[in-house]
Amino acid sequence: xxxxxxxxxVETILSAFGRSKGALSVIDLVDRFSSEMNKTTVYxxxxxxxxxxxxxxxxxxxxxxxxxxxxxxxxxxxxxAHPHFQCSVCGKTECLSIDVAIPNVPNHRVLSxxxxxxxxxxxxxx
Numbered sequence: 001x002x003x004x005x006x007x008x009x010v011e012t013i014l015s016a017f018g019r020s021k022g023a024l025s026v027i028d029l030v031d032r033f034s035s036e037m038n039k040t041t042v043y044x045x046x047x048x049x050x051x052x053x054x055x056x057x058x059x060x061x062x063x064x065x066x067x068x069x070x071x072x073x074x075x076x077x078x079x080x081a082h083p084h085f086q087c088s089v090c091g092k093t094e095c096l097s098i099d100v101a102i103p104n105v106p107n108h109r110v111l112s113x114x115x116x117x118x119x120x121x122x123x124x125x126x
Contacts, residue, residue: 009037013045017055022094023068023084025060051075058114060093068095072098081113087121 012033016024026046030039046067049055053075054074060066081102086093102113119125 002097003046009041010045010048010049012036013049014054015044015114017067017069022092023058023060023066026065026067029067053077054125058084060084060116061088081091083117085117085119085121087124089120089124092121092123 013029016029016032026043028045030042033042046055046057050057050067053070055067056070057065057067068084081100083096083098083100084093085096096117100113100115102110104110
């Protein structure tokens with residue numbers, strides 16, 4: 001983490017990601033911390049952590065924004081072009097550690113890409 005101040009609210013949100021095995025939805029985070037901070041504070045902290053290279057975000061089913069911990073990113077170098085998986089039954093959402101080649105598009109500069117795979121997680125498919 002770079003320049004973001006480590007306030008109690010920042011530490012609270014970071015600890016939620018430390019306990020989570022997958023991605024967390026913005027709605028879940030707002031609900032979880034409603035007694036400690038308002039939703040504007042949650043959104044502001046998530047934006048700062050993403051700008052700082054600590055978290056990355058992606059759109060899940062229904063356009064819901066999800067956040068996950070970055071692996072080796074920094075403020076100046078985000079490299080989170082990887083697919084995410086969302087279970088259609090339990091809603092578990094996670095980053096997949098699979099390499100995906102982002103194609104070069106003639107006369108365009110791709111700045112970001114998202115790939116969401118949906119289906120049944122290991123727990124729900126058995």
